[in-house]
Amino acid sequence: APAGDQPDKKEGASLVVDMSFDVKTLDPGRSFERTGTLVNHVLYETLLTFNGDDVSKPVDGLASYVLSDEDKVMTLTMKDGGAFSDGSPITVDDAVFSLQRVQGIAGNPSFLLDGVTIAKTSDTTLTLTSETPNPTLAYLLPNPSLGIINSKLLTENGGSVDSDDASESFLNGTSAGSGPYILESYDATSQIVLAANPEYRGDQPAYSRIVVRNVIGETQKLNVQAGESQVAIDLNPDQVAELSADELNIKSAPSRYTIYMMLNQDPSISTITSNPDFSTAVKSALDYDKILALAGKGAERPGGVVPSMFVGTLPTERGNQFDLAAAKESLKASGYAGEEVVLHYANDVTVSGIALQPLAETVQSQLKDVGINVTLAAAPEATELDNYRAGKEEMGIWSWGADYPDPQNYIAFAPGENLGKRAGWLAGDAERVERLRAAAQAASFDDRGAAYEELQVALNEDGPFIALFQPVGNIVTAKSITGFTSNSVWTIDLASIE
Amino acid sequence: MTDPLLDIRNVTVSYRQPGVGRLTAVNDVTLSLGRGEVLGLVGESGCGKSTLARSICGLEPVESGSISFNGRQVGRLGFGRRPRELVAIQMVFQNPFASLNPRRTIGSQIEDGLRANPRPDTWTVAGLLDEVELDRSSIARYPHEFSGGQRQRIAIARAIAAGPDLLIGDEAIASLDASLQAKIARLMRKLALESDAALLFISHDLAVVRVIADDVAVMNRGVIVEKGPVAQVWNAPQNEYTERLLSAIPAVDGLGRLPATV
Amino acid sequence: MTAVENTRSRPRRFALPKALRSPLGVIGASIIAVWVVAAVLAPWIAPADPLAQSFPRLQEPGGTNILGTDAVGRDILSRVIHGARISLPLALLVVVSSMILGTVLGAIAGYFGKVLDEVIMRVADLVFAFPTIILALVIAAALGPSLTNAFIAMLVVSWPGYARVARSLVMVARQNEYVVAGRLLGASALTSLWRDVLPNVISPVLVLATLNVGAAILELSGLSFLGLGAVPPLADWGAMVSDGVHQFSSWWIALFPGLAILTVVVAFNLVGDSLRDSLDPTMAKAVNGGKR
Amino acid sequence: MHPLARYLLTRLGIGVVLAFGITLVTFTLANLVPGDPVQAALGEQASANPAIVQQFREDMGLDKPLPVQYVTYLGNLLQGDFGVSVQTRTPVALELQRAFPATAELATAAILLSILVGIGLGLMAALRRGKTVDHVIRLVSLLGISAPTFWLALVAYYVVFYQLRLLPGSGRLSPGAVPPPNVTGFYTIDSVLAGQWATFGDALSHLILPGTVLALSTIGLLTRFARSSVLDVLSLDYVRAARAKGLPSSAVTLRYVLRGALVPIITVLGIAFGSLLSGAVLTEKVFAWHGIGEYAYNGATRLDLPAVMGVGLVVGITYILINLAVDVLYGFLDPRVRRA
Amino acid sequence: MSGLKIRDLTLAIGAVDILRGISFDVPAGTITGLAGESGSGKTMTGMTVCGLQPAAARVGGEIEYDGRNLVGLEERSLRAIRGKEIAMVFQDPSAALHPMLTIETQITDHLRHHAGLSRRDAATRAVETLDNLRVPNPRSALKKYPHEFSGGQLQRIAIAGAIICNPKVLIADEPTTALDVTVQAGILRLLRQLCTDLDLAVLLVTHDLGVMSAVADRIIVLRHGEIVEEGSRFDVITAPREEYTRSLIESLPRSESWGTQKEKAL
């Protein structure tokens, strides 16, 4: 229905949203950064989706689904009446094309569909077949990276489902989806402008135009206070604490990030951090409450790496605890004699508005209290990532954001896995952890919580990772904004803002 | 007849001038000078006198022709030290304020000269200071403590210290007060002749050259237009340019005679 | 003409005392002296350990922490005082090293001319064609942030200034008749450069260096501000201002280190100015021309 | 050939060589970086997959040996192709087209302001040498050159925008405002060309604060320089001669003094431009001015080699062109140069 | 009598007395020579007559011109006289002409200001004047810049600028010192001729006694800001009364005194 049919107080007005950009592309098949995800969520509809804030249960999007008993085959049935912004209908072919393209062009999000075979089974259905049981697949499909693209339009503009695809720059200028908004303009450095999609078959959003601007956190605060913007996304708790709830709406929710510290287990990298006693010493030497205070009001400290809103999160009491005496004892046992250890971190990133630098400084100062000499090595993330991913950092502070709302995502911390390897923790290094890991992955839905908790306890004790805290995500809006939904996948649903 | 001390044959020197091309500053000049001779070189500003002097010292590359000194070819002075034999050509410059290093005592600068002298015991610094009528206590002082005329004497002392066979004065008295000019010019002549050296005295002022030189060469636009004994050139110039030069000099007779122009 | 004047009025030795007789020079020198004392005595006069996170976070100025505390509860006054121990020596080191490097290269270019001149000065042009901070940024990013690398970056970008000035001064100075006289007395080119030319161009270069200390502090702090200089938790002024960007309404975090930079730079400029004013005009002009 | 034309051609030739040198330096430097641009560009999960990493390398031509990469780059460059940003996979030329005018507009505003104010103040100070005005101006210019730009930017932002709400804080236009049709990339000029006066006012009001902050240090530089060169000229014979002709002092000042002082002032403009660009890198960060400074910073910290090289080139060429312009202006003002 | 009458002129800067009460006349139709060693105050005298002494200077005494005392006259009235009635020529023409302005601008701007002439009329007058002073191609010369002329031509141009408003008094400060003798001769002739033809009162500052001897009608010798000798050209040069003047004349290479010294040296 044309927007004009529904008289609305905000019709014609632009909504201004400030966030700090990390966008690299608006091609959904390539984009996996926060900004791109936020925007693509309203440009493209997905086969499944989440209902508002609730990420615990995927719901129907462009399709409905059934999962086979062994969790291996998912059958999706397309709904009728969907149309792209150019008016053409959404077909099952578009769905197959879009998903296959994500796999074929091998971009950042292609891992979401690793080991999945996509097939059209009828004019209204398609199946996603996994080699191994894949109960999380339904939680992945709402990801905006798996948004459904107008395949005809894209093919005309260089799109394909393999590495020959050349449609990225087209998608950076024109959206080819069916979401409530269409792309008006995109500038990776300054702003992204969205306009309401007149062909959208759902309810028209309240704002006909949205400007998402690239602004650093501190400036976001000033802008939203000054009324220059209506939504600020990256305010840290300190900044939020200075705002008055009388003038602005503040919505705080735990973020999907875990900030953790890593101690390399590879003796060729460091004989110190790979020493289990040293590791234990560090774990008890940190004053977690004080560190949490840095993260500000609303931040939490789950006992392990799994954030508080996911199944299987570990209660704080079961996590590592500050114990100065124990720390000194373990340190003595480790034979550490005051050598310098290097703590790496990126100095140009903030996680939910929290800079890593004060954190690193605090860790350094706390470890100093037990006698551990830490040297800080700060670098831009780009430089540091390489070091880290190659497993060359002695100690590091990093963050992990859930790719999808499921504890399975945190298997990455296990030995031999993605993050484990970066800490020099290889398969076979920790028998107990690996056993518990297998158990957790095999657990059925109801038992998973307990299994993952056990795994985290073992990770805490034997592993090279120390979960520091889970920051709070703050969304601050002007009083004129009366409501919106937000969740850990797409941060805020722009179309829901009223 | 023995070879003259300085033998300049068909020397041409030119400068590259940006945007204009080459400017021939010295054009096919032939001159020679023997020991004990005092040659005056006159000409208007820019006629190439300094260029010729600099070529004799090896400071400008000679485009064609040759300069030989004591039978030795004068080459262009490069990065290295000047050949020992050529150190016997010394020069005194026009600007008394730029001819001494302001950061070194005059004693050490005169010693530089002595060190270059093949017979260093001919002179002492003190002796040289006596010779140029400066107080011996000046040794430890710096150039800025001296007046222009005194500095010029120090520069002469330094040149003499090197025991030159050829002393060149390039407008050495031009920037001095009228009352000092005579004194310094006389000093140069005296010292040069006492040490049996030749003196090439360059000036744009024919009247000055007339009273100090034995022979005079007149230069115009890079060319030597006339050369001869001073009296002859002064009283009976052969060249039209020399004549013009001479007649333009105002006579100091209080008669109000305007100098001639052409 | 100019040569006459320039030799006539040039003081024999470096004219420090006379230059500092000007009231502004005195003020500048006093401010520098205060900062130098602060730097030397920092451990004793700073009220707290600059690294100790022992205070409540983000305290406003006043109370126990005169200038407030930062985001991790460190005393800003102590950090500002200790900051002098980083900024001052490093800036001096940058200036002295680039002065030596630049002067040597510039003097060689100016004295020998020809190919050497072309090569050296074209490289200098190349460096000049980059805005300092961008080149420094690339270098610092390439080598990783650290004070050493910031130093290297600054060295690379600042020597050409000295080279240009030294070159132009040497080109004039080598025309001086005493230089020629020295050569005529048998000095080799290098001896001449070392003995007759360099001593007579060094004072303007020193003045330029003094003037540049301020600029060096500014640029170093700019690098630190961008996170490419001092490594935390070092109390570096630029880095402290940068902390303030994330903590805007805690204005004291950025204000005081910024004021510290301002005062030091003003002081060095005052001293540099009076030194330059004590130079003779032609040399002073050379100094001006080489300023970036 | 006309000597001036030949001179310009020579300078242009040197410029080309310089530009080539810039690419070489940037390329070498950027490849010294210990990090891997591919890691920087790829996400957590993707970077763990060797196949994806490999394909990304191939896409970006990063699998080739460095000299080959460089030659390829140069070859493309000759066709106006600056390569594709490793980070955003957008052609660098396109991104520069967006970022450069932003900075150019800011820098132009700043330099115009500095010329006007700087020369004016310098002249005033010189003419009133030793008076109170002179001292005040000297103090102001001293503060101008001594204050760290990034700090000034913060202070100005905090006071003028945050506390006083006098001027808009960040960005080039008010949020939601549509940029004028792109002709020059300068919003002020483009809006005038399109007759959009509201947009012009908006763009101008956004320009004032960062422009002034940026100009302050240049104003300081120019004021000092103008003062000293006016003083130099004031003592010259031709000024004495002009006064001896009984001309009114305004005529002496404007026709004789300023004209003579302008030449050395012009020569520092090139230098001033360099310092302006440096300042821009720092100012843009505070004012969310998405220009070349920010682009350079991001490029450098994210190991985006083509981006950094693009910036280096554009900035270097601009610098060369500005200095060329300065030279031409110089020749225009000083007839002696025109001939030589 | 037109011309200048200077009476008891004093000038002090700070505690330094630069002129200590000098009195002399510069009558119309004559060239009055002002000689003296360097720093004796020759230039200062000339500048003070024009009211162009340094701002810090204190002037006393009288400079009578056209029935008025120029000392203490307000700046505006002085400016009306300066350039129009009393003109100056400086030592180094290449320094006294602005390198960036055309000859036309420089020799007509005060003409237009003082006489209110249009640009064209002023140019016509300039061409005439240049022509009179034997500057080649006067019309095209107007469009040129100073660097395109030789020193002698420049001095002629500068003199043209000085006399273009038909002044009554001309102050020439060492107008030939920077020039070659051959060129100097031409300029001296020109000065003489202008003085006679235009009935100018010329004050010629120079330390060159040869120049004095050639053109000055009367010679005044200054030393330490005081007049130490004054008289007709012939008297001063042939029979100097002051020791200082005598030493100046004796040191001249034109006299035979050098010759005897040369013999001595041999």
Ligand SMILES: Nc1ncnc2c1ncn2[C@@H]1O[C@H](COP(=O)(O)OP(=O)(O)OP(=O)(O)O)[C@@H](O)[C@H]1O
């Ligand atoms: N380094 C140089 N480069 C280019 N041209 C030069 C150079 N030195 C001198 N000239 C030119 O060469 C010509 C001769 O110069 P030179 O200095 O020999 O003259 P001069 O007779 O000594 O004059 P003066 O009496 O003024 O000293 C002049 O036209 C001058 O402009």
Ligand SMILES: Nc1ncnc2c1ncn2[C@@H]1O[C@H](COP(=O)(O)OP(=O)(O)OP(=O)(O)O)[C@@H](O)[C@H]1O
């Ligand atoms: N602006 C000034 N301020 C102070 N003293 C000055 C100034 N100008 C000149 N003097 C002094 O006034 C005295 C006379 O100077 P003036 O220029 O008249 O000398 P001069 O006879 O013209 O010398 P010269 O032959 O060197 O031109 C000198 O002692 C000089 O130092």
Ligand SMILES: [Mg+2]
């Ligand atoms: Mg000469």
Ligand SMILES: [Mg+2]
């Ligand atoms: Mg004088």
